[in-house]
Amino acid sequence: MIRIRVEKGDRLEKALRQFKRICNDAGLFREIKRISFYEKPSEKRRREEQQREKTIRNLHKKKKKRKPMFTR
Numbered sequence: 001m002i003r004i005r006v007e008k009g010d011r012l013e014k015a016l017r018q019f020k021r022i023c024n025d026a027g028l029f030r031e032i033k034r035i036s037f038y039e040k041p042s043e044k045r046r047r048e049e050q051q052r053e054k055t056i057r058n059l060h061k062k063k064k065k066r067k068p069m070f071t072r
Helices: 012-026 028-035 041-065
Strands: none
16 A cells, blocks of 8 residues: 655645655556456466566676676
8 A cells, every 4th residue: 555644734736746656666557557458368478478578688688787897
């Protein structure tokens, strides 16, 4: 559950922007859009496979960037 503490004197617009930013960072909006319509099982498998490939690519990129500064 996402909670935003609003102190006395804080602007409501500021709290609303903070709430939206936290929801966006948590992927809540993306998840709501994804489940708002039926997804065929084949499309779900394809999406999950693409996500796995993307994760693997990103891990490889991070490993490439972390080369040791000093080699012996």
